[in-house]
Amino acid sequence: MKKFKSWDKALIAIILVLWQVVGMIGVVPSFMLPTPIDVVKALFVDWQLIGKNTLISLYEAFLGMGFALMGSFIAGVLMDRFPSFRKAVFPLCVVSQTIPTIAIAPLLVLWFGFGVTPKVLLVFLTCFFPLLVGLVSGxxxxxxxxxxxxxxxxxxxxxxxxxVKLPYAAESFFAGLRISASYAVVGAVIAEWLGGEGGLGVYMTRVRKGFQFDRMFAVIIVISLLSLVLVKIVDMIRDRVMRWR
Amino acid sequence: MVVLEGKGLGKSYEGEKIIENVSLRVEKGEMVCLLGVSGVGKSTLFNILSGLEMPDEGDVFLKGECVTGKSGKVGYMQQSDLLLPFKSVIRNVMTPLILKKTDKKAARREAEAILEEFDLGECFDMLPRELSGGMRQRAALARTFLTGCDVMLLDEPFSALDAITRGKMQDWFRTVIKRHGLSTVFITHDIDEAILLSDRIYVLSGKVGCITDEILVDISERDSSSEDFIRLKKEIIEKVK
Structure with missing residues (x-):
């Protein structure tokens, strides 16, 4: 029997096994809760379509994050250089965070249509604040x-x-970047739910309407994995940049 | 020749006077000490001399030129070493040269030479956290040297060190300063340190800091157990009271 190095992995394995058993003995109908094996099968069967939509969502996520990085850097430096600018703008940024992104998404679609723009904007709005706070506090x-x-x-x-300031800000900036990276793909997917030509959100909506929940779960796994990979990439960049740690 | 001179310097914060009518001078190659208890305005005076703060009254002159409120004209080393924790020792020491747009290779050569002289030849690429307290202080001093300024202001340069390292550093420091013929002003509230290191002592005291005495340190032996040393120390204690 395979030994687990840590409890978190063991716990995940237990949950997966329980989930599989519950599905197999029919406690929950398989069309409502597909088993992990069904989900993996769906992932393999539909990998071309999922892959294509993943690239679209990733493109939107990267574009939004890129703009958020640039925007937060410019705003952060201006706030640091001109305290009066900070006094005027920072409270506005804080207030903007109290508005749920899910509530803004339909408005963005209404204003900017079903193209890439509202998706990128939503990712930007999601990622901007953690990055800005990281920089300013840094x-x-x-x-x-x-x-x-x-x-x-x-x-x-x-x-x-x-x-001086940038190296001192690196630690909290990368903490903000980690949060942003984990939000970016989710942000893009939420925006895609409301309509568009492609992306994991559009794919999810389509399979949900067809009651293909195995495919829906497959996409959820892909989104989680993408977010984890992005966070890992951020960690690797941080370790490379902050060699003095 | 007078290198640095402060004339009638005064400063207030929020209506409260910190220093008043402070005048002092530093001759070329001289080590001058500002002696006074904590809170008497020594650091405020240093900030004014270094151009970091504008005085409310008076002016600062460097070789006869008015430099009031102009930073970067004198070397300034504060209490702690203030080495950037994310830069190697040599890159820390090179900083003043890089700020003066010196070519990187030339700056590195100069920094290497000064670090060798300061017995830090093995530490070029180490991070500050890998050095002992004394080594860090020497690296900070090397950085101040490379500002290339005629005058160095040192704000309690050895206060963060333990007694043994401090003693060693004081001997070494006086030798190095004299070898380079640098003019320095340093702050201390340790009378022994003032006598050991300086050629002249300004006593800063009073509720509003002002110079109450100027003492010439004219002793043959800089040994804290010598008669001259003890006599001078008693004299200073009386004046500081």
Whole structure:
């Protein structure tokens, strides 16, 4: 019998086994809750379609995250450089986070149609705030003594930003990026639910209407795996960038 | 020749006077000490001398040129070493040269030379956290040296060190400063350290910090057990009271 190295893996295995047993003995009808084996089968049977839609969702997620990265960097630096700008804008950013993205999504579709734009925008809105908070709080964590030292050596803002503030902000920035990475694919899928030409959300809506829940579960697994892979990539980049850790 | 001079310096924060009518001068190659109890305004005075803060009254002159409120004109080392934890020792030490747009290779050569001189030849690529307290302080001092300024301001440079390392650093520090003929002003509230290191002591005291005494350290032996040393120490204690 295979030994599990950690409890979390053992727990996942137990849940999968229980799920399979419950499905096999017919406690829940298979069209409502397909067994893990059915889900894996669906993944293999429909892999071409799932793969094609995955690429579309990933494209939207990356585009949205890319814009969020650029936007949060520009806004973060402006907030750090001009405290009055921060005072004016930051509360607005906080308030924007109280609005659920699921509520904004239909509006975005209404305003921008069924193309890529509303999806990218929703990913942007989801990812922007964690990145901005990470950067701004990271800039604030820079050692005041070192900032004074840089001033005493006649360093300008950009040099201080590059040498001191950005490295100090790296830890919290990457924490924000991890959160954003895990939200990005989900954000794209939520936007796709409301309509579009492709993507995992569109595929999910289609299979849901056809009561093909095995395929729906297959997509859920793909979304989870994509988010996990993105988070892992962020961790790898962080370890490479922050070698001093 | 007077290198650095502060004339009639005064500063208030939120209506409360911190220092008033402070005048001091530093001759070329001289080590001057600012001695005073905590909270008397020594660091405020340093911030003014280094150009980080504007005085409310008075001016600062460097070789006769008014440099009031202009930073980057004098080297400034604060209490802690303030080495960037994510940069190697050599990259930390190179910083002032890079800020002056010196070519990277030339900056590295210069930093290597100074680190060798400061017995840190083995530590070029180490991170600051891998160094001992004394080594970190020497690296910080090397960085201040490379600012290339005629005057260095050192704010309690050895206060973070243990007694044994501190003693070693003080001897080494005076030798290095004298070898390079640098003009330095350093802050301390340790009378022994003031006598051991300086050529002249300014006593800063009072509720509103002002210079109450100027003492020439003219002793043959810088040994804390010598008669001259003890006599001078008693004299200073009386003046600081």
């Amino acid at each position: 800039f604030e964590s820079a050692d005041a003594g070192i900032l004074l030292l840089y001033r005493s050596m006649g360093a300008g803002y950009l040099r201080t930003l590059w040498d």
